[in-house]
Amino acid sequence: MKIHIGRSSLSSDLTRYAAEFDLLEVRIDPPAPRGQKLRAWRRSVPADFAFSLVVPRSLAALEPQALASGEVEAALTAAEAVGARFFLLQTPATVRPSERTKQRLSELTQRLVAAGLPLAWEPRGIWSEREAERWAEELNLDLVRDLSRMDPPDKGRIYTRLLALGDGGRVRTSAVERVAERLAGREEAFVVIEGDGARRAAQLLRELLGDDSAAEAIAP
Numbered sequence: 001m002k003i004h005i006g007r008s009s010l011s012s013d014l015t016r017y018a019a020e021f022d023l024l025e026v027r028i029d030p031p032a033p034r035g036q037k038l039r040a041w042r043r044s045v046p047a048d049f050a051f052s053l054v055v056p057r058s059l060a061a062l063e064p065q066a067l068a069s070g071e072v073e074a075a076l077t078a079a080e081a082v083g084a085r086f087f088l089l090q091t092p093a094t095v096r097p098s099e100r101t102k103q104r105l106s107e108l109t110q111r112l113v114a115a116g117l118p119l120a121w122e123p124r125g126i127w128s129e130r131e132a133e134r135w136a137e138e139l140n141l142d143l144v145r146d147l148s149r150m151d152p153p154d155k156g157r158i159y160t161r162l163l164a165l166g167d168g169g170r171v172r173t174s175a176v177e178r179v180a181e182r183l184a185g186r187e188e189a190f191v192v193i194e195g196d197g198a199r200r201a202a203q204l205l206r207e208l209l210g211d212d213s214a215a216e217a218i219a220p
Contacts (some may be wrong), residue, residue: 093125148175164195
């Protein structure tokens with residue numbers, strides 16, 4: 001399988017980061033990186049490095065004024081500049097299940113997919129797992145889950161975020177092992193690891209899945 005592993009933010013030089021990871025979530029909330037910088041990022045990493053463009057907070061909140069502004073077009077432009085593989089939509093807890101929410105979410109989805117990219121959806125707040133699954137299926141969204149705690153979807157791409165809890169904010173070895181079991185047999189997965197210890201967790205996950213493409217680069 002092809003697995004992309006990374007973090008939700010860049011804390012060092014991108015070239016150094018790309019020696020250890022091959023996935024990065026890029027946020028374009030103000031102050032957002034300019035198109036020139038995004039294109040430079042794309043040129044500075046290997047061709048198979050994956051960028052996931054995080055939809056701006058105002059759009060993710062499904063605010064009518066944001067949907068009516070030029071923010072969608074700005075996101076499309078940024079995605080093209082960085083050569084994004086995904087849009088990531090993290091709807092806040094204020095976005096709750098309702099027909100109005102579905103209408104706005106559908107509108108935003110239709111406009112973003114104009115870029116030809118899949119849209120990963122990470123709902124926050126009171127959503128039940130079953131409800132989120134149903135909406136994701138109806139709107140053709142890739143539902144983001146923590147696969148150390150939840151089962152993956154039956155088919156398709158995987159986009160997962162591993163949350164660090166306890167143990168000094170690290171993802172436990174047992175959690176990484178569960179994720180490896182749930183990813184086995186899938187063609188492609190995008191894995192974001194939160195907290196400290198992401199480097200070691202990434203190495204372990206690649207080893208468990210038989211993907212040693214970056215083993216030399218990330219070994220201590």
